[in-house]
Amino acid sequence: MNNKNNTTSPVGKSVERIDAREKAAGEAKFVFDMKLPGMLVGKMLRSPHPHAKIISIDTSKALKLDGVRAVITAEDTYKVKFGSNEYFFPYTVDQMPLESEKARYIGDEIAAVAAVDEETAEHALSLIDVKYEVLPAVFDPVSAMKPGAPQIHTAMNNIGVMLPMQFGDADKALKESDYIREDVFYLQSAAHCALEPHVSLGQYEVSTDKITLWTSTQAPFKVREALAKTLKMEAADIRVIKLNVGGGFGGKLEMFPMDFSACLLSKKSGGVPVKITCSRQEEFSFTRRKHPMIYKLKSGVKRDGTLMAVTGEVVADGGAYCSYGPTVIAAAILRIFMVYKITNFRIIGFRVYTNNPICGAIRGFGGVQSGFAVESHMDMLARGIGMDPVEFRLKNATDPNTETVNKLVISSNGLKDCIRRAAEACGWKNKFGAAKGDGDISRGIGIGIAADVMGSKMYKAHESAGSIIKVEEDGSVYLFTGAADTGQGSDTAMAQIAAQELGVAYERIRIKAADTEITPFDTGSFASRVTFISGNATKNAATDAKQQILGVVARELKLEIGVLDIRDEQVVKVSDGSALMSFDQAVGLCYSFNYGNLIIGRGSYNPKTTPVDFRTGYGNVSGSYGFEAQVAEVEVNKKTGVVKILKMYDVHDIGYPINPDSVHGQIEGSIVMGIGYTLYEDLKFAQGQVMNPSFSKYRIPRSVGIPAIESIFVETHDPQGPFGAKGMGEASLLPTAAAIANAIHDAVGVRITDLPITPQKILEALKGKESGIGHSANGIG
Amino acid sequence: MKKIKIEIDGNVRELQVPDSELLIETLRERFGLLGTKYSCLEGDCGVCTVLVGTKNVLSCLILTADCDGEKITTIEGLATAGQPHPLQRSFIEKGAIQCGFCTPGMILAAKSLLDKQPHPSDVEIARALDGNLCRCTGYVKIIDAVREAAGKIDK
Numbered sequence: 001m002n003n004k005n006n007t008t009s010p011v012g013k014s015v016e017r018i019d020a021r022e023k024a025a026g027e028a029k030f031v032f033d034m035k036l037p038g039m040l041v042g043k044m045l046r047s048p049h050p051h052a053k054i055i056s057i058d059t060s061k062a063l064k065l066d067g068v069r070a071v072i073t074a075e076d077t078y079k080v081k082f083g084s085n086e087y088f089f090p091y092t093v094d095q096m097p098l099e100s101e102k103a104r105y106i107g108d109e110i111a112a113v114a115a116v117d118e119e120t121a122e123h124a125l126s127l128i129d130v131k132y133e134v135l136p137a138v139f140d141p142v143s144a145m146k147p148g149a150p151q152i153h154t155a156m157n158n159i160g161v162m163l164p165m166q167f168g169d170a171d172k173a174l175k176e177s178d179y180i181r182e183d184v185f186y187l188q189s190a191a192h193c194a195l196e197p198h199v200s201l202g203q204y205e206v207s208t209d210k211i212t213l214w215t216s217t218q219a220p221f222k223v224r225e226a227l228a229k230t231l232k233m234e235a236a237d238i239r240v241i242k243l244n245v246g247g248g249f250g251g252k253l254e255m256f257p258m259d260f261s262a263c264l265l266s267k268k269s270g271g272v273p274v275k276i277t278c279s280r281q282e283e284f285s286f287t288r289r290k291h292p293m294i295y296k297l298k299s300g301v302k303r304d305g306t307l308m309a310v311t312g313e314v315v316a317d318g319g320a321y322c323s324y325g326p327t328v329i330a331a332a333i334l335r336i337f338m339v340y341k342i343t344n345f346r347i348i349g350f351r352v353y354t355n356n357p358i359c360g361a362i363r364g365f366g367g368v369q370s371g372f373a374v375e376s377h378m379d380m381l382a383r384g385i386g387m388d389p390v391e392f393r394l395k396n397a398t399d400p401n402t403e404t405v406n407k408l409v410i411s412s413n414g415l416k417d418c419i420r421r422a423a424e425a426c427g428w429k430n431k432f433g434a435a436k437g438d439g440d441i442s443r444g445i446g447i448g449i450a451a452d453v454m455g456s457k458m459y460k461a462h463e464s465a466g467s468i469i470k471v472e473e474d475g476s477v478y479l480f481t482g483a484a485d486t487g488q489g490s491d492t493a494m495a496q497i498a499a500q501e502l503g504v505a506y507e508r509i510r511i512k513a514a515d516t517e518i519t520p521f522d523t524g525s526f527a528s529r530v531t532f533i534s535g536n537a538t539k540n541a542a543t544d545a546k547q548q549i550l551g552v553v554a555r556e557l558k559l560e561i562g563v564l565d566i567r568d569e570q571v572v573k574v575s576d577g578s579a580l581m582s583f584d585q586a587v588g589l590c591y592s593f594n595y596g597n598l599i600i601g602r603g604s605y606n607p608k609t610t611p612v613d614f615r616t617g618y619g620n621v622s623g624s625y626g627f628e629a630q631v632a633e634v635e636v637n638k639k640t641g642v643v644k645i646l647k648m649y650d651v652h653d654i655g656y657p658i659n660p661d662s663v664h665g666q667i668e669g670s671i672v673m674g675i676g677y678t679l680y681e682d683l684k685f686a687q688g689q690v691m692n693p694s695f696s697k698y699r700i701p702r703s704v705g706i707p708a709i710e711s712i713f714v715e716t717h718d719p720q721g722p723f724g725a726k727g728m729g730e731a732s733l734l735p736t737a738a739a740i741a742n743a744i745h746d747a748v749g750v751r752i753t754d755l756p757i758t759p760q761k762i763l764e765a766l767k768g769k770e771s772g773i774g775h776s777a778n779g780i781g
Numbered sequence: 782m783k784k785i786k787i788e789i790d791g792n793v794r795e796l797q798v799p800d801s802e803l804l805i806e807t808l809r810e811r812f813g814l815l816g817t818k819y820s821c822l823e824g825d826c827g828v829c830t831v832l833v834g835t836k837n838v839l840s841c842l843i844l845t846a847d848c849d850g851e852k853i854t855t856i857e858g859l860a861t862a863g864q865p866h867p868l869q870r871s872f873i874e875k876g877a878i879q880c881g882f883c884t885p886g887m888i889l890a891a892k893s894l895l896d897k898q899p900h901p902s903d904v905e906i907a908r909a910l911d912g913n914l915c916r917c918t919g920y921v922k923i924i925d926a927v928r929e930a931a932g933k934i935d936k
Contacts, residue, residue, distance in 0.1 A: 016873055023881030024869040024888065026816020026856030032882075033815040193916050195820045195828055195882040246818070246882030247916050280821040487880025487917050661876035665918055669879065672919030695825035695914065703910040703920040 008568035010496040010506035011723045014661035017492045018511060019244065019485070028244045031199045031214045032277065039201070040069055042265050042276035043121040044258055045111040045128050046286060047103030050355035050688030051137035051150060054101055054110065054130060062113060062127040067120035070268035071128070072261060073111045074100030082226045084254045084360070085326040085458050088614055092160060092322035094153055095358075097230050097260040103132065104152055105320035105357050106688045107286035112261035114274045139688055141317040141352035142294070152320065152353040160318055161326045161351035165333050165617035167405045168344035173309035177300025179385050185297070185373035186754035189317075189683040190290040190676075192362055193700050196246020197283050202262030203273040211263045212239045218248040218486050219524025222459055224516045226255035227263060235516075238263075242514035248486035249673075250361035251288050253526050254323065284693030288360035289683055291316040291328050291351070295373035305387045305395040307378075309344035310336065316359070316366070318351045323360035325351045326614070327458055332366025334617060335734075336374055337404040338451030338625050339415065340396050345405065355688045361526060363670070364730045367450065368677065368737070372755060375448035375738030380751065388432065389447055389742065390423045393629075397449065400716075407610065409620045412726070414653030414714035415627035419449060421712060422629040422651040431633070432746060440639040443646070444747025445631060448735025452626035454727040455529035455607055464606040465534040466520025467541040469498055471549065471599035473591040475584045477508045479541075482522025483534035484514040488729055489662040490530045494538045496658050497722050501542035503566030504583050520604065528727030531658060532623060533605055535722035540603025548599050552590045553581070608720070624718050626726040628652040630671070632739040636747045638766060641759030643744060645675060645707040648736070652711070655718035655726035667711045667732040674736025676701040680756050785849035789814070790858025796845070804840040804848060805829050808855060816856035816885045820914075827913030830886035831855050837893035839912075856885035859892070868892055868930040877926035879917035887913045891927045901931060 007015050022028040059071040074096060083093030099108050111128050115121040138144040144158040152158050174180055194216075201214040211233065217223050220240040228235040245252065258276045265274040278287065297312040314332055318325045329351040336342065364371070382392035398404065400413035423429070426445060436443040457463050468480040479498045485491040495509035513519060522534055546566055553571050554561040557580065565572055570579040571586045581589075590597045607623025631649040636642075650667050657663040680699050684691040692698045717724035737755060745751050750765035786795050789812060798807065805822075808814040808831065820828040822841045829840040832854035859866040865873070868888050878884050887910060894901055894909035901909065906927045907920070915923060 014876065017876070017878060019881065020873040020878045021865070023878045023884050024865060024872050025860065026814075026885045028881050029815070030818075030882065032818065193914075194880070195826065195914065195916055196818070196880070197820070244881060247880040249916065280823065280826075487882075489879065661922075665876050665879060665922055668919035668921040669917050670919075672921075673916070694823055695821055696823065700914060700916065701919070702912075702914065703907040703924065706907065706920045706924075709919070709921055 005507050007506040009500060011500040011658055012656065014659055015492065015496060015506050017489055018495050019491060030196055030244045030246055031201055031216045032196050032246065034201050034214055036203065036273040039273045039275055040114040040116060040269060041118050041121045042112055042114045042262055042274040043125055044109050044261060044276065045125050047106060047108040047110055049103055049132055049134050050106050051135040052103045052132035053135060054099065054103060055133055056131045057111060058129040059111060061129065062124040065120065065124050065127060067116040068113060068124045069272065070114045070265045071111060071124065072098065072264050072268055074098040076264060076268065078230065078232050080230045080232065082230050082255060083322055084324045085322065087457060087459050087461055089161065089326040092326050095321040097257050105355050107357055108320065109257040112265055114265040114269050137355035137688060139354055139356055139685065141315050141354055144352050144354050145350065152355060155353060158353040159350050160322050160353050161329055163329055163333060163349040163614060166346045167617065170309040170311045170344045170346040173344035174300045177308040178303040179381065180298065180300040181380060181384055182298040183377050183380060183753060185295040185376060187293040187295065187369040187372060188755050189292045190362065190681045191284050191683050191698060192249040192251035194247030194249055194251055197278040197280065198252060198256060198258060198287055199275065199277045200259045200262040201273060201275040202266045204263065204267035204271045206271045210237045212241065213259060213263055214241045214243065215259050216245050216252055217242055218245065218252045218484050218526060220484060220514050220516050221482060221521055222524055223255045223259055225459065227260060230260055231263065239517040242484050245486040248525065249363045250526065253361050253524060280695065281693045284698060285357060285690040288323060288358055290362045291318060291325065291359040291366065291369065293332065293369040295369060297373060297377045299377065299381060301381050301385055303385055305385065305392050307340055307342060307396040310342055311346045314347060314349040316351045317354050317356060319354055319356045319358040321358045323358050324458065325359060327456060328361065328366040330614060332370040334406065335367050335370055335451060337406050337408055338410065339398060339449055341398055343405045356685055357690060363673065364733050367730065367734045371448065371450055371734035372737040375735050376741050376753065379446065379742045390419060390428055393419050393447065393449055406617045407620055410625050411720065412624060412655065412716040412718040413627060414716040415449065417714045418627055418629040418651040418653055421714065422447065422631050422649050425651065425710060425712060426631045426633065426649045440637050442636050442638060442747040443633065444636065444743040444745065445633050446739045446742025446746055447629060447631050448739035448742065449629045450731045450734035452528045452728055452731035453622035454532035454624050454626065456527040456621050460523060462606050463523045463533060464604050465522040465537040466604040467538040468520060469541045469545045469601040471545055471587055475508065475587050476510065477502065477504060479509055479511045479538065480519045481511065481513050481534055481538055482519045483530050484522065484525045486525050488666060489659065490525065490534065492662065493531050493535060493658045497535050497538045498542045500723065501539045502546050504569055528626065528729040530727065531725050532721055532727045533607055535725060536605035537603045539722045540605060541601045544603055545599050545601025548597065548601060549586050549590055552595050552597055553586050556589055624720050624726055626653055626655065626728050626731055628731050630732065630735040630739045632743040634740060634743040634747055636744055636762065638748060641762035643679060643757060643762065645740065647708045647710065649710045650732055651714060652728060652732065653714040653716050654728045655721045656715050656724035657713055658723065658725050663728060664711045666729050668709050670732035671709055671736055672701045672706060674733045678737040678740045678755060678757055682756050783846040785846060787848050788852040790855055798845045800844065800846050802845045804831065804843045804845050807845040808840060814855050814857050818882055818885060827890065828883055828886045830889045830913060832889050832893060835893060835896045837890045854889065856888060859888065867933045871926040871930040871933065875922050875926035875929055877918060877922040883913060883915045887915065887923060895931055895934060899931060899934060903928065
């Protein structure tokens with residue numbers, strides 16, 4: 001081995017990330033950096049109207065421009081629609097790669113060009129003559145649902161997805177409640193802001209009629225599937241390759257018209273590669289964004305804090321197409337069952353088409369929106385009966401080894417531990433409700449809780465992942481996994497899991513990931529699924545490879561294979577741990593004259609779930625569930641309305657941490673992203689146009705003002721997780737907004753129910769409190 | 782067009798550059814120094830940070846023609862004799878790298894700080910990096926890494 005480190009038993013250790021050196025050196029390659037010989041620049045022509053009938057498209061002038069190699073419109077396509085939730089929601093497959101009949105938002109892709117350089121491509125776009133008949137447009141979901149509103153697709157009242165979820169008898173339970181309250185919460189849109197933009201590089205090969213696409217994606221196999229469908233090609237003739245990905249956060253989880261266009265433009269150009277790169281303005285305006293939601297809740301509790309019933313309605317602005325909207329609205333409604341014991345429940349969710357840009361997946365799916373609404377509401381219920389919010393949550397939190405009313409199967413569950421330890425860590429008893437602060441400054445503390453899934457079926461009947469491990473004659477170990485590392489560190493986690501199970505040093509592992517032609521299938525990086533699902537697949541592949549090696553050793557030493565294991569680079573006898581030979585010697589034996597056994601292990605994993613029936617809400621979406629409690633300590637300036645976050649505490653049931661530093665890194669990143677969404681991130685629109693499509697106008701958190709973050713693990717050693725690990729990439733973002741809002745209430749006694757919590761809203765609420773008007777809850781809808 | 786002489790990562794280059802050529806274009810297009818990324822081309826994100834002399838500069842906002850006689854350091858020029866710079870080392874060790882897209886600019890902004898102020902407080906580190914966006918880490922481990930490197934360079 002040329003690496004001097006020799007980290008055996010790497011699981012549970014914060015080993016150096018497998019890609020950290022090349023990234024620190026500036027050598028890591030992203031699709032953004034790729035350049036192929038003769039490569040052309042591609043650009044998309046987008047609708048300038050939020051809603052318009054397309055009368056005609058004339059590309060003749062653009063085609064005549066010197067330096068233009070290809071122009072494509074819908075006439076060059078098969079006019080096959082694509083979508084993201086086609087398995088459970090086939091009726092939401094609603095988007096054309098290039099639109100020819102109607103534009104439904106400012107940015108709808110109408111045509112694409114490939115030219116020798118950027119200027120020529122831009123010029124060519126301006127020469128494409130599209131005649132539109134502008135149609136009346138609708139921009140807010142409540143108006144869009146009213147009879148007579150402009151019809152965007154064929155869905156009645158523009159309701160793209162409707163999910164009525166009902167369990168038990170909510171009306172009866174409300175009648176039996178001692179305290180009932182009704183609250184409305186408003187959640188704004190937000191942008192992913194991955195620093196590497198969406199970028200697609202397509203190359204068609206004329207002689208074989210095959211396509212290769214390099215794209216910055218979280219789900220290469222999903223992209224391949226959608227390309228095959230829309231290009232009417234065999235999936236096997238399309239190769240999608242992911243390199244390093246400069247962040248995704250849910251925004252790179254599907255095929256985009258630019259992926260399709262890069263491939264088709266290359267074909268039209270005779271096989272010359274075509275690269276399309278989004279500008280930052282395009283990123284903000286035309287990719288995907290968070291669903292704004294209006295979240296109404298009416299719930300009842302007993303005087304002792306027992307949560308009797310939760311009812312309500314969720315209305316989400318989905319924008320022009322469905323994307324991952326069905327999963328988003330389902331997650332916004334159903335996540336509550338992972339966290340609270342509820343038997344009486346009735347929430348109806350509407351995901352509504354508007355002529356705004358498309359909403360899709362973003363870290364947590366709808367969990368961030370429901371996290372704010374539900375966790376604020378629960379706090380308000382607790383206060384309403386004079387109960388401590390921590391006690392209230394402990395009383396109603398779910399337990400291990402239970403089945404919820406909608407048939408989620410919860411095995412390991414450290415939620416109550418998380419709540420208790422969070423309260424201990426922050427000194428809740430002394431701080432909550434205590435008078436504090438001096439002059440204009442008031443301090444407060446607040447809590448929120450949340451749960452993580454570990455996968456969710458969206459576009460396939462299964463959500464299996466696969467891995468292959470080959471052990472070469474020189475002892476080097478190659479891991480082939482379909483898992484798509486987008487920066488969260490899954491390649492590292494997979495290498496750690498492979499090394500641990502195979503019994504070798506982490507540094508032996510070389511990884512080849514996320515290339516649809518080479519690596520096994522994997523649905524992608526979403527729903528906190530990779531460590532749990534791809535991790536189990538990798539562990540199974542390593543077990544298989546290990547058994548092959550041990551089989552040879554057992555034959556050679558005339559021992560039963562069951563008495564042998566490989567640990568810390570040695571083949572050992574399980575009974576006493578005594579070393580029989582080194583790993584290298586064992587591999588040498590496999591490749592020797594007498595055996596000649598090539599070592600190729602394979603593994604796959606499909607979590608134990610049951611299909612969710614989205615007409616009823618019954619089903620078990622995930623193989624296991626993760627949990628957490630988060631506490632915010634804040635300082636509010638009553639003169640200026642400015643909120644300063646003093647400290648965040650996150651106690652997280654992660655099962656077992658494969659790489660503790662990476663897990664802390666996910667938690668810290670989530671919390672800071674959550675702080676941005678809570679206090680200032682706000683993608684603004686006027687008549688369907690994004691008004692702040694730049695980092696100067698759309699502020700995301702910067703290094704100044706980041707609070708101290710204390711991240712604590714609760715280790716529940718999940719029986720199904722690889723080495724007990726659970727997924728955790730999303731949950732830490734879910735309770736942040738509510739924890740902060742609850743802390744603000746504790747500090748100054750005002751309740752902000754619409755995000756972001758700006759100084760102005762706090763000042764207005766404080767003014768209302770002084771004049772006895774009551775708390776804010778002013779609408780944006 | 783302007784004829785200029787600049788030093789990039791220790792190599793002296795004489796160039797004819799159009800007046801409008803940006804330093805980021807020179808680095809990436811002419812010299813294949815792809816370690817320097819960009820993300821907005823508007824001076825908002827800090828991803829394209831390089832050093833001109835010891836000062837951290839946004840290479841998307843500076844014209845190459847204005848760099849005549851300057852020494853430019855990119856992420857590719859930071860290691861010496863194959864050994865990573867202490868900042869690169871600490872970013873690797875402290876888990877300060879996730880997707881890695883902001884990393885080159887972040888490390889160079891940190892180097893500019895440590896060249897001026899070898900013993901920065903956490904507040905000074907945060908202020909020095911305030912122009913460099915990161916969407917993955919929440920900055921916690923990045924600040925840890927800069928603090929750690931400062932201690933090591935000192936020794």
